[in-house]
Amino acid sequence: MSILSKYVNGVQVYYDDYEHRWVRAIGPDVRSWEMRIGSDFTTAIEYTKTAINTGGGTSTIAQGVTAGIRALITTDDADNDSINLQLVGTPFQLASNHPLYFGWKGTINEATQSDLLMGLATKDTTLIAAHALNVVDDGVYFYKLDNTVAIYGAAEKTGTVGTVAVATSMDVSAHIYEFLYDGVGAITYYFDGTQVGQITSGYPTVVLSPSLFFATGSAAVKTCTTEWMRVIQL
Amino acid sequence: MGGISSKRLQTPTGDVLVFHDNASEASWVDAIGRDVRKWEMRYGSDFTTAKEYTLTAIGADTIVQGVIAGRRALITTAAAENSGLNMQLIGTPFQLASGKKLYFGAKLTFNTAAGNDFFVGLASTDTDIIVTHAISVAASAVGWYALSSTALVAYNEIHADSVTTTATPVLDTSAHIYEFLYDGTNLNFYLDHALVAQHTTFVPTVVMAPSIVLQSSAGGAAETCAIDWMRCIQLP
Numbered sequence: 371m372s373i374l375s376k377y378v379n380g381v382q383v384y385y386d387d388y389e390h391r392w393v394r395a396i397g398p399d400v401r402s403w404e405m406r407i408g409s410d411f412t413t414a415i416e417y418t419k420t421a422i423n424t425g426g427g428t429s430t431i432a433q434g435v436t437a438g439i440r441a442l443i444t445t446d447d448a449d450n451d452s453i454n455l456q457l458v459g460t461p462f463q464l465a466s467n468h469p470l471y472f473g474w475k476g477t478i479n480e481a482t483q484s485d486l487l488m489g490l491a492t493k494d495t496t497l498i499a500a501h502a503l504n505v506v507d508d509g510v511y512f513y514k515l516d517n518t519v520a521i522y523g524a525a526e527k528t529g530t531v532g533t534v535a536v537a538t539s540m541d542v543s544a545h546i547y548e549f550l551y552d553g554v555g556a557i558t559y560y561f562d563g564t565q566v567g568q569i570t571s572g573y574p575t576v577v578l579s580p581s582l583f584f585a586t587g588s589a590a591v592k593t594c595t596t597e598w599m600r601v602i603q604l
Numbered sequence: 605m606g607g608i609s610s611k612r613l614q615t616p617t618g619d620v621l622v623f624h625d626n627a628s629e630a631s632w633v634d635a636i637g638r639d640v641r642k643w644e645m646r647y648g649s650d651f652t653t654a655k656e657y658t659l660t661a662i663g664a665d666t667i668v669q670g671v672i673a674g675r676r677a678l679i680t681t682a683a684a685e686n687s688g689l690n691m692q693l694i695g696t697p698f699q700l701a702s703g704k705k706l707y708f709g710a711k712l713t714f715n716t717a718a719g720n721d722f723f724v725g726l727a728s729t730d731t732d733i734i735v736t737h738a739i740s741v742a743a744s745a746v747g748w749y750a751l752s753s754t755a756l757v758a759y760n761e762i763h764a765d766s767v768t769t770t771a772t773p774v775l776d777t778s779a780h781i782y783e784f785l786y787d788g789t790n791l792n793f794y795l796d797h798a799l800v801a802q803h804t805t806f807v808p809t810v811v812m813a814p815s816i817v818l819q820s821s822a823g824g825a826a827e828t829c830a831i832d833w834m835r836c837i838q839l840p
Contacts, residue, residue: 373619386618387618406642406695408657408695409696410655412654415650415655433694437641437811438641438699440697451679597639
């Protein structure tokens with residue numbers, strides 16, 4: 371990993387091994403958000419948090435007690451128990467000449483019996499419901515559903531979803547999921563730095579919020595850790 | 605402060621760009637890298653307990669946003685001996701690990717030089733880091749303290765085993781910068797950018813949280829600690 375910088379639209383953008391992997395941008399109008407170490411996960415403070423608890427306990431999201439983990443989701447122990455998390459507000463919007471980067475590094479402890487979605491979405495308290503995509507309106511995201519290890523990059527506009535498939539199957543190791551909107555007409559998806567595919571139409575233009583959803587796909591507690599999650603728009 | 609410089613530091617997974625105060629290469633102010641772990645007390649922090657921080661007050665002790673420009677927080681103790689506030693970031697996001705450099709720093713101002721007990725640094729989860737004018741860490745900690753005297757002590761501990769070095773400058777009522785840099789092996793302590801000591805033993809290895817404690821000493825006066833800034837940066 372090496373840190374380099376370049377100018378994009380007059381903004382200084384720092385990136386590491388890959389030019390698409392933006393880690394910081396400096397400019398007067400840069401819109402940058404990163405899940406903080408020390409985030410307040412009390413609902414309606416920094417995030418809107420929706421928990422589904424049909425088992426014997428409670429689905430939670432908390433600061434990681436393992437060093438380096440910014441958030442740890444622990445589901446309750448019934449099928450579909452989950453945490454749906456969105457940043458309060460909708461600070462991002464894909465718009466011409468305004469490139470946007472999204473990245474998430476995380477781990478889930480169950481590759482098959484789980485649902486996972488991370489990216490940007492319109493306000494929605496059930497991004498996935500009953501093991502099916504349930505984003506009502508719009509979003510740009512990665513997801514995987516219960517009973518499969520297939521991972522997809524997606525762009526959704528008014529309920530219509532376009533996808534690109536990640537060649538690698540979901541496992542229980544940490545991976546980096548990223549997409550870069552070029553500000554022209556394409557969203558390119560990356561998995562662990564490798565380009566997965568590109569979506570050039572049917573992507574949203576409404577305001578969106580950084581979003582994370584994780585559910586158990588069986589009657590057992592499952593966990594999802596977030597090492598980092600950031601969005602940078604120029 | 606005489607300006608800012610940057611340097612590339614090699615980590616086990618590649619380079620990271622570290623910005624430091626020109627006064628000291630050990631005084632990190634920022635770092636850019638994919639897996640950098642950085643925490644800094646925010647302007648606008650929510651000091652309600654169990655939101656961003658776990659706060660344990662002994663008496664009518666408070667922490668609030670600074671009303672003086674530049675102050676991120678002001679701790680005020682009750683006017684009673686041993687009354688005070690123990691504050692830790694929720695979660696334990698930092699852990700000293702071989703080869704992974706870590707910086708911690710805080711700029712603090714106290715209203716009396718010998719009227720308080722304080723600790724600032726990283727500590728394992730602990731609601732009473734100081735008890736009755738003595739360090740009372742249950743597990744591990746690393747940082748700076750003064751205990752009802754002007755003696756400033758650089759310190760690290762694993763359970764009851766600790767190493768301390770008393771700095772030559774003594775505590776006064778001016779702002780000072782308390783820092784340590786874990787170089788991947790040893791702990792190096794700095795006071796106002798000057799190296800005070802290097803500690804090579806009892807370096808904690810457990811997960812820890814940014815922590816600060818202020819308590820009133822034997823005089824029982826209301827004491828204050830103003831926090832200009834407090835940050836921790838760890839490289840991958």
